[in-house]
Amino acid sequence: MALSSDQSSRFADLLKGHEDAIVAFWTDAVAASLRGRLSHAELHRQTSELQRGFQSAFGGGAQDVGDEAAAELRAQLSELSSARARQGFTATETAISVFTLKDAVLHVLDQGEGTDAAALREYVAFSAFVDRAGLFTFDSYARAREELIADQAEQLLELSTPVVKLWEGVVAVPLVGTLDSARAQVVMERLLETLVETGSPYAIIDITGVPAVDTQVAQHILKTVVAARLMGADCIISGIRPQIAQTIVALGIEFGDIATKSSLADALRHVLRLTGDKVAQKPLRREG
Template identity: 45%
Template sequence: MSVTESALRERLCEVLVRRGDEIADRWVRQQVERVSLSEGLAQEDLHEEADALVAALRRGMASELPTDRVVASHQELREAVVDMSMRRARAGSSPTATSLSVLALKDVLLEAAQQESLAADDMLAAALLLNRLLDAAGALCFETYVEGREEIIRRQSRQLLEVSTPVVRLWRHVLAVPLVGTLDTARSQVVMETLLEAIQQHEATVAIIDITGVPTVDTSVAQHLMQTVQAVRMMGADCVISGIRPAIAQTIVQLGIDLSDILTRANLADALATAVRLTGEDGTGTVSGPLAAPGAPEVRAAP
């Protein structure tokens, strides 16, 4: 870092000290006037992040860090930019608008520096220095925004998978997972985790995986099912797969997939009857209890 640049940073720090509040206020007004830069945020939020960013910028420039590394390496300044970006991501602002909001601070800072009667050469140098600083801040803001939105999307996707993969308690110590739609690697992992947690929570001894709503079963889907069955067994529970339609059964045979050691039933009713028998709670094989409504036909365990 040259002496000239060091002295210039010191002059700009002095400007930020004397005019920090004024700079923050002008920056907020500029964003409010350009509605696209402040969409989704209240003025109180804009003032809060403006005060934080201006203060962090002042301390960052006062540090011994090289100008090109101030934004990336000065912890307070980096956190101020990241917090601003994440806040705007949650508010629904676009990444472009978020970055432009940071870049809009250039004009306000240069105007404040000009009011300090800097020489023409110093103003040019100040403009170049602020460009380097705030361009880096804008890039970090954009990068953080994109990463934050991706994390939000991943979290929401997982939540949707969990909602679409409910674990239902059908009987005392009997759980069922009715699967509908495509069963890929990500969803299979959620099915396994959710089912194992439910087995532990309800002290289940039998788990039914119903694939009536799964349109196709290929090698990958079958492998996922077998892994889930193995995990359930490791938890000390039995596993029953129901809902294997004729077409799916033919596909499984043609693919050479061996499910001979896995207990299967044609439909959920048969699987429930088998599960009740496996629990050993009804020695007669007759389902009785809260699921057997008055006058309803009895469900017998499969022989």
């Protein structure tokens, strides 16, 4: 049941004429549902802004939350949803913050001269409007949470694929966890970017922290090695444990002429030999 333009106007007058009473009741109702997890002052500010948003929407003749006259209200609801999502509130708690406006308006109506059939019909229409506003808030909350989760996943993906410069001419990529297509793409991009920035001719890809190597993981590693070779860098794969070696043989995966080592230490020694670096062979100086 949609509001008529006359009903919207009357509810705008109702919200304006009883602003303090509605905001006070609404704030207390929301505070009870959130169990003290937001300050009363902050909730009062939020409900005051929303009250003015609803009043503006009704004053502009909005009959539905999707109307142009309710654009400012939708922006406020979206902002509320995003804030509550970041603060860790649930979608239900967020929607209740909107739905309780109906209780506040009903409270004001009960304090009036009486409730007739026309007033009840108007309240039902108003209630439906608020329900749709609550559902819009719920939907906005869900989108905000999905965006937040996606951003966090992307940040974790970047943090889990570091490319470390060991010394001049040598970089390393220590991989930990499952290597899927998305992560493999990030590994390849970060490695190639680092090779370009440092001009390193050698890269160590350490898979000690990769729990299992299947055909897909092996293909990702091989593609990364080939891409690095196109950039003029040779790759050494370290962390080939006995179990992984057996799996690779059983799957018939061929690494060809790619250097493989059982540990990161072996890979480092191999690179030292290739570069002719004698750092590892210098004895420690004894003082005194």
